[in-house]
Amino acid sequence: MAEAIALAEALPGLDVVRGAVVPVRTPQPGTLFGSGKLEELKQQIKAEEIGLVLIDGPVTPVQQRNLEKEWGVKLLDRTGLILEIFADRAATREGVLQVELAALSYQRTRLVRAWTHLERQRGGLGFVGGPGETQIEADRRAIDEAITRIRRQLGKVVKTRALHRASRAKVPFPVVALVGYTNAGKSTLFNRLTGAEVLAKDMLFATLDPTMRAVKLTTGQKVILSDTVGFISDLPTQLVAAFRATLEEVLSADLIVHVRDISHVETEAQARDVEAILQDLGVTEDTPRLEVWNKIDLVPAESREAVETLAARRPEVHTLSAWTGEGLDALVEAVTEALDGIRSDAEVRLAFSDGRKHAWLHENRLVTAERQDDSGWDIEVRWTARQKDAFERL
CATH class of the missing domain: 3.40.50.300 (P-loop containing nucleotide triphosphate hydrolases)
Incomplete structure (x- = not known):
């Protein structure tokens, strides 16, 4: 309960009025709560003029529709609330795109005849007989198109991040x-x-x-x-x-x-x-x-x-x-x-022409011992796998 309240308080502009643990012996498919508890909560919501109810758990689209209608308030489940927080906090281009993608994926799961307007038929041009495209199908198609567009944009961002990681690996x-x-x-x-x-x-x-x-x-x-x-x-x-x-x-x-x-x-x-x-x-x-x-x-x-x-x-x-x-x-x-x-010991042979690599090893304090002869250096190093990879890329 403390975490649920903290989640609610993490969203700017929300004033948390109260929190309550409501035992549900058998979840009702249409309303989650039984009729007695439904009416009791309705009276509390009305008396305290509450405008938003948060349920710290999963709520089906049908339950959400019925509870909003019964109580006359906006309702969010745990997933919806976390998405709202993420949408408010995302600052980078990638963060914003990822939140949008997650929100659209979530919304798509809610298109299960959740609201009555989704059951309307949208007429065609009359060339083909039969009913036109239903509103729910049109909404789902619009969301799918938006998801595809965002995934394409995220793909470009991911490539940029991969380049950044590759440069950091050096x-x-x-x-x-x-x-x-x-x-x-x-x-x-x-x-x-x-x-x-x-x-x-x-x-x-x-x-x-x-x-x-x-x-x-x-x-x-x-x-x-x-x-x-x-x-x-x-x-x-x-x-x-x-x-x-x-x-x-x-x-x-x-x-x-x-x-x-x-x-x-x-x-x-x-x-x-x-x-x-x-x-x-x-x-x-x-x-x-x-x-x-x-x-x-x-x-x-x-x-x-x-x-x-x-x-x-x-x-x-x-x-x-x-x-x-x-x-x-x-x-x-x-x-x-x-x-x-996580470091390992190794021996490296470098010719005098490899002065850059030689200097790099010393700059990064990887050399434990060194011997020199007429043609170059025999160097003992202690390094991580990442440092070894960076050395080999020089």
Whole structure:
């Protein structure tokens, strides 16, 4: 219920009047609720002059039509509300297109004789006998055409992103992706680590478009840090598909940092949801991971010691407060060690004519030993797969 209310409050202009858990023993196909509960809710809505009702779950088109008619209000289900939030927040060209695509896909599923105007017949020119095209068919065709147009536009954007990723691949810096449940504090941590000013609010889906910055670790090594859209339970399938391109940065990351709000009562369930979505995206367990238990400053004093003791038993877990900076140094050290762990040793033979490659290896601090003879250098290096690829492209 707290998450449902937070979702509603994340949409500008909404004043949340009340929230209620309504037990439904047997969902009614036409109205979801039984007649008694339907009338009881109607009286509450009328008495408090409510104009919008949000149902935190799936509602069929027929149920939506009947409930709106019965209560005289606008109604949104969980998917519709999340789409509204995404539409309000999307800032980049790609983000806007992806939200439009998801919204159209959602609307298409609602064209199941949901509203009476969709049952009208649209007459033809009279050349062919029989009824004309129905309104529902015309609407579906219009949506299909719009979906095709947006997919074509998104295809161009995806190609541009692929080019950007290819150019970043030439840069030998490892990519560290921040992932986590929405409002876990990823953007605050991102800002703390990079000195950037990405929107960071105590609000669901404050970040929609991925942001990337270069960060220099204490060892002098540079990494690319990526802040991603927050995950949420029961994320609409349309959005999982539409935002797959946005989350491709996670798939190509050298290290994934899973940020959790350890002060949240549902932190364990949220962590399971994040893992499920990562698996759904195709992220394998081979990718090194760290887990950050954020907002440790909000954990009650009587519980904090137990939480930190539990974290200490798991080497991949680090407690910190992105807001106060507590525990940040230990995380940076852990990121450095984790990236060192994915490096491998190799020997490289370079001729004197390969001076550019020789200089590049030294600039990026990859050389562990070097010997020189009459024809060139024998160099021992320690690098990641990404750095090796960048070297071979030189």
